[in-house]
Amino acid sequence: MSATILVVDDSATDRLIIKNMLSSYTILTACDGVEAMHLIETNADIDLIILDLNMPNMDGFQVLDSLKEQKRFEKLRTIILTNYDELDKEIQGLKAGAVDYIRKPIHMDSLIVRIGIHLELLKLQQFYEEKLYERSLTLDAIFDQAPIGIVILRDVESAGHFNDHFVKTNPFFEQILGREKEELMSLSWRNVTHPEDLNKELENFSKLKTGEISNYTMEKRYVKPDGSYIWVHIVVAPLQVQNDMSNNYICLVEDITERKNMEDNLKFISEHDSWTGLHNRNYFVNLLQQDVVHAPTVKSAIIGINLSNINSLSLSYGFQYSQALIKRVATALSSHCTGNHRLFNTYAYRFAFYIKEYAGQVELMAFCKTIKATLEPMLALERVNGGLGVIEINDENKMDVEQILKNLLIASEKALNHPDQEFSYSFFDTEMEAQIVREEEIKMELTEVVKEENNQQHIFLVFQPIVDLKANRINGFEALTRLQSDKLGLVSPLEFIPIAEKTKLIIPIGQIIIQQSLVFLERLNSKGYTAIGISINISATQLLRHDFNENLIKLIHEKQIDPARITLEITESVFSDNYHEINRKLAELKELGIKIAIDDFGTGYSSLSRERELNVNCIKIDKAFIDRITLINSEQLISGDIISMAHKMGHAVVAEGVEYEIQRQYLFDHDCDMVQGYLFSKPVDEEAAITLIQNTWGE
Ligand code: C2E
Ligand code: CA
Ligand code: CA
Numbered sequence: 001m002s003a004t005i006l007v008v009d010d011s012a013t014d015r016l017i018i019k020n021m022l023s024s025y026t027i028l029t030a031c032d033g034v035e036a037m038h039l040i041e042t043n044a045d046i047d048l049i050i051l052d053l054n055m056p057n058m059d060g061f062q063v064l065d066s067l068k069e070q071k072r073f074e075k076l077r078t079i080i081l082t083n084y085d086e087l088d089k090e091i092q093g094l095k096a097g098a099v100d101y102i103r104k105p106i107h108m109d110s111l112i113v114r115i116g117i118h119l120e121l122l123k124l125q126q127f128y129e130e131k132l133y134e135r136s137l138t139l140d141a142i143f144d145q146a147p148i149g150i151v152i153l154r155d156v157e158s159a160g161h162f163n164d165h166f167v168k169t170n171p172f173f174e175q176i177l178g179r180e181k182e183e184l185m186s187l188s189w190r191n192v193t194h195p196e197d198l199n200k201e202l203e204n205f206s207k208l209k210t211g212e213i214s215n216y217t218m219e220k221r222y223v224k225p226d227g228s229y230i231w232v233h234i235v236v237a238p239l240q241v242q243n244d245m246s247n248n249y250i251c252l253v254e255d256i257t258e259r260k261n262m263e264d265n266l267k268f269i270s271e272h273d274s275w276t277g278l279h280n281r282n283y284f285v286n287l288l289q290q291d292v293v294h295a296p297t298v299k300s301a302i303i304g305i306n307l308s309n310i311n312s313l314s315l316s317y318g319f320q321y322s323q324a325l326i327k328r329v330a331t332a333l334s335s336h337c338t339g340n341h342r343l344f345n346t347y348a349y350r351f352a353f354y355i356k357e358y359a360g361q362v363e364l365m366a367f368c369k370t371i372k373a374t375l376e377p378m379l380a381l382e383r384v385n386g387g388l389g390v391i392e393i394n395d396e397n398k399m400d401v402e403q404i405l406k407n408l409l410i411a412s413e414k415a416l417n418h419p420d421q422e423f424s425y426s427f428f429d430t431e432m433e434a435q436i437v438r439e440e441e442i443k444m445e446l447t448e449v450v451k452e453e454n455n456q457q458h459i460f461l462v463f464q465p466i467v468d469l470k471a472n473r474i475n476g477f478e479a480l481t482r483l484q485s486d487k488l489g490l491v492s493p494l495e496f497i498p499i500a501e502k503t504k505l506i507i508p509i510g511q512i513i514i515q516q517s518l519v520f521l522e523r524l525n526s527k528g529y530t531a532i533g534i535s536i537n538i539s540a541t542q543l544l545r546h547d548f549n550e551n552l553i554k555l556i557h558e559k560q561i562d563p564a565r566i567t568l569e570i571t572e573s574v575f576s577d578n579y580h581e582i583n584r585k586l587a588e589l590k591e592l593g594i595k596i597a598i599d600d601f602g603t604g605y606s607s608l609s610r611e612r613e614l615n616v617n618c619i620k621i622d623k624a625f626i627d628r629i630t631l632i633n634s635e636q637l638i639s640g641d642i643i644s645m646a647h648k649m650g651h652a653v654v655a656e657g658v659e660y661e662i663q664r665q666y667l668f669d670h671d672c673d674m675v676q677g678y679l680f681s682k683p684v685d686e687e688a689a690i691t692l693i694q695n696t697w698g699e
Helices: 013-022 033-042 058-070 087-095 109-145 171-177 181-185 193-209 257-271 281-294 312-315 319-335 361-380 401-416 430-451 492-503 506-526 540-544 548-558 573-593 623-628 639-646 661-669 684-695
Strands: 002-009 024-030 048-052 077-083 100-106 149-155 165-169 216-223 229-239 248-257 300-307 341-347 349-356 388-393 423-426 461-470 471-487 489-492 533-539 567-572 594-600 618-621 651-654
Touching: 002 013, 002 033, 013 100, 013 109, 013 471, 024 033, 033 048, 033 058, 048 058, 048 109, 058 077, 058 087, 058 300, 077 109, 087 100, 087 257, 100 109, 100 533, 149 171, 149 492, 165 181, 165 248, 165 388, 171 181, 171 229, 171 248, 171 461, 181 461, 193 216, 193 533, 248 430, 257 281, 257 388, 281 349, 281 401, 312 319, 319 341, 319 349, 319 361, 341 661, 349 361, 349 401, 349 492, 361 388, 361 423, 388 401, 401 430, 430 471, 430 492, 430 506, 461 506, 461 684, 471 684, 489 492, 492 506, 506 533, 506 548, 533 594, 540 573, 548 573, 567 573, 573 594, 618 639, 623 661, 639 651, 639 661, 661 684
Parallel strands: 002 024, 002 048, 048 077, 077 100, 388 423, 471 533, 533 567, 567 594, 594 618, 618 651
Antiparallel strands: 149 165, 149 248, 216 229, 229 248, 300 349, 300 388, 341 349, 461 471, 471 489
8 A cells, every 4th residue: 555654753763764664655754743743734645653752842742732633633643652661651642642652662573564554444444434425425415405305204103193203304395394494393294284285195194104005296285384385296205214113204395386386377277268357168167077976966056148249249349349348247247256156257258157055946036137137237238138048957957067058058048039038037947958859859860861862751842832813823832841750750841940050951951952843843844834833942041152053053954944933932031141142142043034032021121122122023921911911900901001012113922821711802902913821722742732733724
């Protein structure tokens, strides 16, 4: 081993002898204590000192004392040189810090061996010191400086009870909790855990104790001294400590408050309507889902609030304007929130109150009236209507959440469409439910029928004659559709046409109807009745299709039918959608000779002055006007006026739903052109229709 040895002796001979003997080491020499101290101060690599006790100036004891005084010299090993008769000095020197002594005259072999031993010991000491240093560096430094909380806790066994407490906490943990080490030492994790997270962690911890799991991680909240809390992610595992029989655990704690805050923010955004600040549909659906699963027996109800005309309000006054109104509505409704009346903004202009544990329908009706009284005054000014739908959720009507909300919307739409009231409510009931089921069935039936190749059995036409009053002859027929369902029997067009319109199935169905109508005309042709026409009912949805005209014209050409024999019956409501476009299309058809009749005249937006601008040939006076002919004396009837006005505009007039002779007579007297009704015939099938023609026209 290379080592540096300082030899301190006032005898130059001794110094020389020793130096020669120890030539394998680096040797420094000093002739007295003063020189020795100087060398020690300036040479940090001295390992061993051989020190004569008897010296002038500063003797060996004084050197030993000075070395002892300074901590930085504590590792220096000193072997003292004594004389044979100085036993007491040997003892005194050892007490003063020397590690060994060698007597003079020096026995050289013994000196070399001893130095060898001491250097070896020194090496060992250094080795262990290094090891110790390394260990303390890793453990203590990590513990003290890690940017993560580290806690050791100890659990003292006591029959089934938690008796754990913190035994060691690091500065970061103390900082996270905002508590002093001293305080923490008297606490358990249970004392500083948020009450809402406690049960979950107790469960984890007891599993850990029983060995069921080897560690656990969780996100939880610690409570700070001021009562605020902090989110952390923890990992807890057992910790084996030597010679310690109690159960120790280590817990690593990461502060995740920032991440949680961000998550909370995102959660808030996803659960709230940004404009009204109310909980949104998302949140409501989740809440309902939990309630339906976890507390199905609690009696609860939802009142849906649906506002109409908001879109047109936006169109007239701008988006900001209608949004401001929505906000006022939200604020006004919020004033009715209580613990068991919670408010949600389920859609832009739809709200819902979720009511738990109400007494009965009477209470719900009263609440509807409260809502009405709140909103009506503020909405009436804006010409906005409201419809309240009420749905009760209980054990009898098991529904999933989507279904509940759908039914709620149906009930509120029904209320919204209430003819007489601006603001009414309707309960979702079994009747509505049955109606929905039937609607669903019809929808499926129609979907199937459209797919069938030979669908004449399921969707077919009946024909009702339209009679020329003056000539008293059949002029044409109105084609009226029937749906024959295997499951539902014969379904009225009054029922299935609106469904077909809603689902757009009216497009393919309408095509089938036109085709069958033209086939009927072909059949009439084959019988020689080439002048009799057909009136086909056309829905707005059909007419609005860009290719409607094109398809119709193509079919007429294919079947080589005179377009003048075809009348399209449309209601005035089609003009409300896109007046100019519709009128342009009608003009195109009229140009080809196809006739256009306004159906149900008098029930819709009827305005005779506008009728003038419309590209139509004929109006059909609605049955409601014809019905009055039997009831009121003729001066009060307006049917006659309608006829003369229509004639002035060049339109032909058909009277619908003529059932009595008295009506026919009146219409005859007032120059009505054509009549249609049970008085002449109900709608009949193709064969019967031909028979009817034969009866008036002859074979
Ligand atoms: P609409 O076009 O006004 O047809 C007249 C309805 O009145 C027909 O009912 C007809 O059977 C009935 N009716 C005729 N004369 C009398 C009468 O003297 N007394 C009474 N009480 N009723 C009479 P239907 O066939 O049930 O059709 C009802 C409605 O269904 C039609 O009203 C029409 O709006 C619609 N519809 C029927 N077929 C079609 C169609 O092919 N396409 C479209 N888009 N709608 C159709
Ligand atoms: Ca019609
Ligand atoms: Ca009609």
